[in-house]
Amino acid sequence: MKRAYNFNAGPAALPEWVLQEAKNSWMNFNDTGMSIMELSHRSKDYEDVHNEAKELLSSLLSIPEDYEILFLQGGASLQFTMLPMNLLEADKVGYYTLTGVWAEKALKEASKVGEAAACTSSKESNYTYIPALEEINVPDNAAYLHITSNNTIFGTQWQSFPTDLKVPLIADMSSDILSTPLDIKQFDVIYAGAQKNLGPSGVTVVIIKKELIKKDSSLPTMLSYETHASNNSLFNTPPTLAIYLLSLVLKWVKQNGGVEGIAAINNKKAQTLYNVIDESNGFYKGHAEKNSRSKMNVTFTLQTEEITKEFLQQAKEAGFIGLNGHRSVGGCRASIYNAVPLEHVQALAAFMENFQKNYK
Structure with missing residues (x-):
């Protein structure tokens, strides 16, 4: 079964190993x-x-x-x-x-x-x-x-x-x-x-x-x-x-290496998304100032509401779940908690790059 790209803010993704272990003893x-x-x-x-x-x-x-x-x-x-x-x-x-x-x-x-x-x-x-x-x-x-x-x-x-x-x-x-x-x-x-x-x-x-x-x-x-x-x-x-x-x-x-091992992966996940935002020439704009950025919740906006709606619609069709930003900020939010795999974050980064490249 294909798992969703789950970027929900909470309840959030659980590790597949945990779900499988619970299933085995259910x-x-x-x-x-x-x-x-x-x-x-x-x-x-x-x-x-x-x-x-x-x-x-x-x-x-x-x-x-x-x-x-x-x-x-x-x-x-x-x-x-x-x-x-x-x-x-x-x-x-x-x-x-x-x-x-x-x-x-x-x-x-x-x-x-x-x-x-x-x-x-x-x-x-x-x-x-x-x-x-x-x-x-x-x-x-x-x-x-x-x-x-x-x-x-x-x-x-x-x-x-x-x-x-x-x-x-x-x-x-x-x-x-x-x-x-x-x-x-x-x-x-x-x-x-x-x-x-x-x-x-x-x-x-x-x-x-x-x-x-x-x-x-x-x-x-x-x-x-x-x-x-x-x-x-x-x-x-x-x-x-x-x-x-x-x-x-x-x-x-x-x-998975304890908190230190998890932190190393979390750093890679956050950097992957922030790199896309920072290298987008303003197509994506982060809400948080750089010295206060969260490694758990990456918040960003696009240039207009129209572009944002199109981004979220295409993301949903591609299997990305939970990317809508909170009404206080608008835009988008990717919650990349511990259990969100690095591969899912990389897939989102690739989607963001392709969306910017192809948007007309």
């Missing part, structure tokens, strides 16, 4: 006579999967022992609320760097919980760049600094991160976690919806310093990090299928 996981979806989350067969996923993630990202790994539900959007509920003290302010729509939404939700504000923003340019580190001024009354490491809609990505902060650094890494080596110790909390690089939709990974997990009886039980940390993320029924597929994705990453 009706009979680990000789149980049941699918993974039918197993009790209290059974040893499932707990082994659960714990292996944590161990693989810890190994691949070199997560120190003083961090807890949580598997939660509700997507990154629930973390917009859960994070300030757990970390935003009454006499403090949660500060946010506004670099896109999802950062805006995180700030909006935090403001419903307590006092929150933006400390820097690139909104005036329609989020074409990531603010320089020296522009980030974190006031003394800060509870934490929140960043969104990759901005899917606008195609921008942090190239380096704030250091020497006196407050916790929080990162929404939903769209670039596991795509490049990372120093976990730079961060106090990382959260990520799985549906870009980690697996399917339905599970959210939270990596949090244990010292930040506090028991607070005033919090709703399910919105307390302590509830999930003290129960190995098994307080209630977890999304078992999503966590199983997450574990398979992590095995696939390990088989």
Whole structure:
């Protein structure tokens, strides 16, 4: 069966090896006579999967022992609320760097919980760049600094991160976690919806310093990090299928050279598309400034709406899926997450070159 050229922004492409492994065990996981979806989350067969996923993630990202790994539900959007509920003290302010729509939404939700504000923003340019580190001024009354490491809609990505902060650094890494080596110790909390690089939709990974997990009886039980940390993320029924597929994705990453190996391929994929854009003499124009370009989401526009519509129509006919840009930017967007093969990106680059050459 021919696979689509899947450039969807999320839910996104999954590795073929992962899908095949899941297919092989679909009706009979680990000789149980049941699918993974039918197993009790209290059974040893499932707990082994659960714990292996944590161990693989810890190994691949070199997560120190003083961090807890949580598997939660509700997507990154629930973390917009859960994070300030757990970390935003009454006499403090949660500060946010506004670099896109999802950062805006995180700030909006935090403001419903307590006092929150933006400390820097690139909104005036329609989020074409990531603010320089020296522009980030974190006031003394800060509870934490929140960043969104990759901005899917606008195609921008942090190239380096704030250091020497006196407050916790929080990162929404939903769209670039596991795509490049990372120093976990730079961060106090990382959260990520799985549906870009980690697996399917339905599970959210939270990596949090244990010292930040506090028991607070005033919090709703399910919105307390302590509830999930003290129960190995098994307080209630977890999304078992999503966590199983997450574990398979992590095995696939390990088989392909770990995060370092994946990053090398990601660099080639991004460079392949950006080369076409940069060498097109303005036929294609990237939305993001060059020093802020994302290696996960390549956003670009064409010269007119008419040309854009023709490009997208021909691309669809050629089997390229998910290239429509978000309405905030228009144009096109190619999401080239970990599981998108280099060959698919090369095929898109060739299509872009041929479209420019033949367009009249």
